[in-house]
Amino acid sequence: MTPAVLYSCSFVPAEWVAAHGVRPCRTLPASGPASAWLAADMGLCPYARAFALEARAGEADAVVVTTLCDQMRRVAEIIARDSPRPVFLMHLPTTWQSAASRAYYLDELRRLGRFLVQLGGAAPSDGDLAAVMLQYDSARAALRALRGRVSPRRFSEAIAEFHRTGAVTSDALPAAAPRGVPIALLGAPMVRNHFWLFDLIEEAGGHVALDATDSGERTLPAPFAADRLHTAPLEELADAYFGHIPHAFRRPNDALYQWLGRELARSGAKGLIVRRYVWCDTWHAEVERLREWASVPVLDLDVNGGGDAEGRAANRIQAFIEALR
Amino acid sequence: MTDTPRRITLEEWDARYAELRAGGLREPAYGGPLRRHLDDGDLRLARLLYDNSAASLRLWNFLLTEEERLRQARAGGKKLVGTMKDLGTVPVMAYSLPNVVAFYPDGAWWLPCVMEMSTGMLEVADSLGIDEAFCPVRAMLGAFLTEAHFPIPDLLTCSVGATCDDFSAIAQRLEALGYPILWWEAPSRRQPDPGEAAVCLPGGFPAPQAQVDFVRSELERLRSALEALAADRLHDGRLAEGIRAANRVRRLLAELRRLAYKAEPCPLPALEMLIAEMLAIHFCSDRAESLLVFEDLLRETRRRVDAGQGVLPPGAARVFWVNPVADLRVMNLLESCGGRICGTEYLFCHALDEIPEDLPPMEALARMALADPMVGPVADRAERICADIRAFGAEGVIVSRIPGASHCATEGAVIADVVASSLGLPVVEIEVPPLSDSMQPTLSTRLTALVEVIREGRTG
Numbered sequence: 215m216t217p218a219v220l221y222s223c224s225f226v227p228a229e230w231v232a233a234h235g236v237r238p239c240r241t242l243p244a245s246g247p248a249s250a251w252l253a254a255d256m257g258l259c260p261y262a263r264a265f266a267l268e269a270r271a272g273e274a275d276a277v278v279v280t281t282l283c284d285q286m287r288r289v290a291e292i293i294a295r296d297s298p299r300p301v302f303l304m305h306l307p308t309t310w311q312s313a314a315s316r317a318y319y320l321d322e323l324r325r326l327g328r329f330l331v332q333l334g335g336a337a338p339s340d341g342d343l344a345a346v347m348l349q350y351d352s353a354r355a356a357l358r359a360l361r362g363r364v365s366p367r368r369f370s371e372a373i374a375e376f377h378r379t380g381a382v383t384s385d386a387l388p389a390a391a392p393r394g395v396p397i398a399l400l401g402a403p404m405v406r407n408h409f410w411l412f413d414l415i416e417e418a419g420g421h422v423a424l425d426a427t428d429s430g431e432r433t434l435p436a437p438f439a440a441d442r443l444h445t446a447p448l449e450e451l452a453d454a455y456f457g458h459i460p461h462a463f464r465r466p467n468d469a470l471y472q473w474l475g476r477e478l479a480r481s482g483a484k485g486l487i488v489r490r491y492v493w494c495d496t497w498h499a500e501v502e503r504l505r506e507w508a509s510v511p512v513l514d515l516d517v518n519g520g521g522d523a524e525g526r527a528a529n530r531i532q533a534f535i536e537a538l539r
Numbered sequence: 540m541t542d543t544p545r546r547i548t549l550e551e552w553d554a555r556y557a558e559l560r561a562g563g564l565r566e567p568a569y570g571g572p573l574r575r576h577l578d579d580g581d582l583r584l585a586r587l588l589y590d591n592s593a594a595s596l597r598l599w600n601f602l603l604t605e606e607e608r609l610r611q612a613r614a615g616g617k618k619l620v621g622t623m624k625d626l627g628t629v630p631v632m633a634y635s636l637p638n639v640v641a642f643y644p645d646g647a648w649w650l651p652c653v654m655e656m657s658t659g660m661l662e663v664a665d666s667l668g669i670d671e672a673f674c675p676v677r678a679m680l681g682a683f684l685t686e687a688h689f690p691i692p693d694l695l696t697c698s699v700g701a702t703c704d705d706f707s708a709i710a711q712r713l714e715a716l717g718y719p720i721l722w723w724e725a726p727s728r729r730q731p732d733p734g735e736a737a738v739c740l741p742g743g744f745p746a747p748q749a750q751v752d753f754v755r756s757e758l759e760r761l762r763s764a765l766e767a768l769a770a771d772r773l774h775d776g777r778l779a780e781g782i783r784a785a786n787r788v789r790r791l792l793a794e795l796r797r798l799a800y801k802a803e804p805c806p807l808p809a810l811e812m813l814i815a816e817m818l819a820i821h822f823c824s825d826r827a828e829s830l831l832v833f834e835d836l837l838r839e840t841r842r843r844v845d846a847g848q849g850v851l852p853p854g855a856a857r858v859f860w861v862n863p864v865a866d867l868r869v870m871n872l873l874e875s876c877g878g879r880i881c882g883t884e885y886l887f888c889h890a891l892d893e894i895p896e897d898l899p900p901m902e903a904l905a906r907m908a909l910a911d912p913m914v915g916p917v918a919d920r921a922e923r924i925c926a927d928i929r930a931f932g933a934e935g936v937i938v939s940r941i942p943g944a945s946h947c948a949t950e951g952a953v954i955a956d957v958v959a960s961s962l963g964l965p966v967v968e969i970e971v972p973p974l975s976d977s978m979q980p981t982l983s984t985r986l987t988a989l990v991e992v993i994r995e996g997r998t999g
Contacts, residue, residue, distance in 0.1 A: 257940075257948035281727045284704040284945040291916050292949060305727040308699040308707065314756045315724060321749065328732070465699045465707065465722040466714055495673060495945055499708030502668020503715050 217334045220274035222265050222403065223282050224433035224459055225306050227451050228380065230323055231278075233346040234335030240377035242429055243268040245405040245519045252292065259285040259493045260519025264405055270297045276333050278326065280306040282463050283496055302329045308465045310456070319456040323448065344447040351438050356382045358431065366392065366422035367412035370430055374406065377429075395538045396423035398483035400474070400504070401490045401497045401515075403429035408517070411489070414528055418535040424481035426474065427489060433459050463496050470500075471507060478510065485511050485538045487531070492518045511538065544843055544850045546588040546808055546874070549573060552596075559593050567597070567828070569604040576603045582655035586976075588871045590811045590850060594835035601823055601832050602814055605642065606689055608824045612640040613690050618768050621692035622821070623679075624706050625725070627890025628908040629696055629761060630821045635781025636769045642689065642824045645706070646817075647682040648675045651973040652866045660685065661973075667712060674705040674944040675865045675973045683713060694768045695720045696761060701727035701914040704945040721764050723757040725908060726750055728915035740910040741892040743926075744919055755905035762901070778900035784826055786893045791833040792819045793891065798840045800881045800931040804849025806840045809870040809880040813863065816883060820890045855879035856993040859933035861924060861954060862886060862941055866975040869982060873937070876986040877994075882931035884924050888912055917950045921957035928962060934993040937986070940970040965992045 218237040231238035243264035252258075252266050262285040269277045276299050279290035287303065294301035304322050307315040331337055338346070357376050360369050376382050397420045404411070404427055412422055426432040436458035442450040460473040478486070486508055490497035498516075505512045513534040517523055547555060556572045573596065577584045581603060589595060613619055620641040622629040633641035651661050652675075660681025664670070669677040682688040697710045697720050714720045728746055731737035736748040766773050795815060799807040815836060822829040843849065851874055858873060859882040873880070889910035895903040912920040928936070936958050940947040947970075955966040967989045969982055 255948060257943070257945075259948070281701055284702070284707075285948060287701065287727060288917060288946060288949045291918065292953065295918075295953075303727060303729065305701065305729075307724050307726070309722045309724045311722075312757075312760065314753060318724070318726065318753055325732070463704075463707075465697075465711060466720070467711060493672065493943075493945070493948065495704035495708040495943075498672060499669060499712050503712060505668075 217275040218273075219276045219278050219330070219333070220269055220272055221278035221280075223278075223280040223286075223306070224428060224461075225280055225282065225455050226278055226304065226326075227323070227435070227455050228377070229343070229347045229350045229451060230326065230448075231330060232350070232380065233338035233343045234327060234330040236330045236333060236335040238380065239274060241265070241268060242374050242378075242404055242406040244407045245523075246407065251296065254519065257493055259283070259491050260517065261402060261405065261491045261494070262286050262289045264519065265289065266293050269293045269299070269301075275299065276329070277301045278304060280304045282306050282461070283494070285493070300329070300333070302326060307456075308463060310464055316452065316456060320449065320452045323452060340444075340447050343451070344443050347438055347443060347447055347451060350380070353380065353382050354434055355437070358434070361431070365412075366425065367409055370404070370412065370422070370425045371409055373425070373431060373434070374404070374429055392421040392423065395420040395485065395535050396481060396483045397421065397535070398424040398426055398478055398481060398486045398510075399430065399489060400426040400486055401428070401488045402494050403427060404489075408523065410524055411527065414524070414531050415487075415535065418528075418532040419539060420485070420531075420535040423483050424477050426477060428461070432473065432477075433461070435459060462500050467500075478508070483510060485513065485534060487513045487515050487534070489515045489517060492516050542592075544806065544848050545591045546850050546871070547591045548588060549577060549585050552589060552591075555591050556596070559596070564593055566600075567831075569600050569607070570597065571600060573599055580657060581653045582657060583653045583867065586868055587810065588808070588874075590808045592839045594839035595807075595811045597835055598811060598814055598818075598832055601825075601828065602818070605646075605824050609640065609642060609690050612824065618694070619690060619692040620765070620768070621695045623695065623697040623710055623720070624702050625696070625698040625723075625908065626887035626911065627820045628758070628904055631781050631785045631894065631904060632758070632761060632773065632778065633765060634784070634822065634826045635777045636765060636771055636773055638771065639765065639769050640824055641821060642692070643821045644679050644682065644689065644692070644695075645676050646821075647679040647688060648865060648973075649867070650682065650688060651675060651678050652868075656974060658685075658687070660688075667716070669709055669712060672943050673709060674703070674941050676706060677709055678973075680709060680713060683718060684716070691718070694764060696723060696764070697721070698723055698725045698908075700725040703913065705943060721761065723761055724753070725757075725911065725914045726753060728909055728919070738906060740906050741895060742889055742910045742923060744910060744915065746906070746909050751902065751905045751909055754908050755901050758901055758904055758908070775900050778904070779896070782894045782896060782900055782903060784830075786896065788819055788822065788826070788830055788833060789891060789893050791830070791837055792816065795833065795837050795840060796891070798837075798844050800883075802844045802849070804847075804853040805851040805855055805879040806843040806849050807836070808850050809860075809874055810867055811836075812880060812883070813867070813870055813885070816885055816891070817863075820887050851879050856990040857881035857932055857934040858989065858993075859883070859924065859928045859931065859936045860885075860939065861936060862939045862947070864939050864971040865941065865973040866971050869939070869971050869975055872979065872982060873986055876983055877990040878986060881933040882927045884912065884920065884927065886913060888923055888927075913946065917953040918957060920950070921954045924954060925958060925961045928958070928964065933964070934996065935964055935989050936966040937989065938966060938968045940968060942970055942972050965989060965996075
């Protein structure tokens with residue numbers, strides 16, 4: 215049986231895992247379940263907690279966590295301590311300007327490869343890797359093509375589904391042309407039981423014209439360059455992920471703002487909702503800067519992982535979109 | 540004049556200072572009565588209890604005049620380097636150059652406490668969206684924007700990667716406000732893989748040589764930046780001398796810790812020891828003077844130990860303290876509750892260990908940077924804590940949470956588990972905000988409970 219690894223970070227290339235004959239499962243965990251194992255303590259990020267609960271209870275053969283955020287790094291240690299599954303902690307360089315940082319990322323991919331081999335996988339040849347990369351690249355092109363053809367919620371769910379299974383489901387009915395105020399959604403990754411947010415926005419008279427959350431289209435890697443795909447596939451893979459995904463955690467993180475500037479203009483968004491988890495310092499610290507920078511109003515939507523999230527969000531989103539009309 | 544060790548108030552220091560002066564006290568240029576700092580706005584000083592020695596007076600005066608020292612250094616043509624987040628590495632490099640002075644902007648995290656919230660720095664941070672959900676180090680933003688507490692450095696460096704998210708996020712906010720930062724990467728320390736080339740770091744943990752090589756390459760970027768700033772070469776010879784000078788300070792501090800944390804009765808209060816440990820990581824902007832301050836403290840502590848004198852009654856509960864406190868007064872509180880400090884891990888134990896002198900300097904510094912307890916697993920940190928608890932003979936542990944700090948959400952439980960399972964000692968977790976006055980009854984109850992459990996354990 216093919217072993218499976220569970221992870222949530224957008225900088226872990228699914229192609230690299232799959233090319234080793236291991237099933238990549240990039241999850242969006244579900245928030246909310248109570249647990250005596252990892253209580254919802256003061257200071258603990260609800261997303262990190264939700265991931266830890268799934269990693270401990272789920273059926274994957276191994277867990278991969280990156281250092282993209284400090285809380286996830288520390289939660290990985292607790293999962294490793296209390297779960298029978300092996301946990302691989304991958305250092306994801308925060309800096310990106312130096313060749314050494316990129317080389318470090320590449321070395322971490324190679325180390326991940328050795329971990330996957332220990333798990334029962336096999337090291338791929340360059341040709342095998344290139345073939346898998348091509349397959350994923352085509353799938354992502356199909357995924358991107360869904361934008362505007364299905365509802366915003368369905369589009370974001372399709373991205374999540376692709377990350378979880380590798381499959382692109384395009385059998386959904388074509389969406390009606392989006393109506394209402396176009397909104398850009400930015401911030402931390404969704405949890406899988408919070409996609410009602412898209413409905414809330416529509417009920418309030420808006421629609422998500424850009425899903426720039428960590429689980430949305432922003433974190434899709436760049437399309438691969440055909441020539442390097444065959445001459446240096448692993449290097450190309452590293453560049454497409456490490457060299458292209460804009461993210462708030464990077465230092466400096468100007469590339470996020472450059473990307474956002476382009477995409478806000480393209481999407482025509484009239485407002486920006488920053489969805490962040492309570493205790494997520496990385497996104498929290500960007501909110502005020504975004505307000506100063508953006509040419510559109512910004513709503514700071516903090517999510518605490520509790521059962522009242524929908525009710526709390528509804529009023530604020532309603533007021534925000536009402537003011538934008 | 541009496542030389543009996545005591546903890547005294549600021550009021551009592553007035554008379555004590557006069558007494559010392561009358562007895563022939565000779566002070567450095569930054570000397571003087573402690574009260575002048577209160578008059579300058581350091582309001583918290585009025586609520587603290589101090590050691591009554593001349594050595595401690597010098598320590599406090601040295602600490603509280605750092606800003607003036609930095610301004611004098613700039614006026615004297617020296618270049619200033621703000622070394623953010625890294626604790627104990629870049630300052631060693633910077634001080635190896637004759638015309639460079641390094642300091643920790645992070646140290647601003649104590650200003651809301653020392654000035655009892657009168658600075659408005661946290662309000663500045665609030666206005667920038669960095670509210671109380673972040674660690675009190677957010678005060679640093681206010682210090683930069685107001686320029687009221689330290690000069691803006693000529694070069695600002697910040698270590699990121701396997702560090703706390705609060706600081707990384709706050710530093711990013713700072714850079715976006717127009718303060719350029721040289722970021723350098725501290726990778727998450729891991730166990731070497733089987734067959735992988737590995738080294739033993741200062742402090743005893745192993746690490747892959749590849750990680751050390753990477754950190755060394757990052758430090759090379761810093762070396763180039765420092766050389767450009769100073770218009771001077773930071774060659775290995777200078778670095779080696781800088782390491783030797785840093786080690787002189789570290790050896791003095793190690794001896795001070797050994798005496799202060801092991802001797803019975805307790806010869807030096809927790810508060811002065813906290814300040815002393817903090818000085819070691821950046822020399823309080825004057826490496827040569829910091830050496831003299833430590834020598835004075837050590838001399839006084841030795842004298843007390845030899846005389847069997849202490850600042851606390853014999854038999855105080857021996858407590859190991861984890862993480863620095865944002866409110867200095869809590870160190871007094873522990874002692875008032877019947878405890879004393881017997882070992883600490885203030886997040887920079889690597890900066891207390893000697894830097895290897897038998898290695899090429901950059902290799903030695905890289906190994907030290909990678910020994911930072913913050914970049915490794917909490918279990919490593921807990922293991923080091925256990926080793927130090929054994930060395931100092933502590934009977935219980937306080938894990939002091941830093942409000943909002945990303946590492947504090949989970950580390951306390953891990954440390955408590957390891958300490959309890961390895962040593963069977965009681966562990967209490969507390970949280971200390973910059974001004975804890977309103978929480979003193981709660982804190983006092985928790986500290987007293989630990990002290991009582993320790994005492995109960997002695998009789999049981």
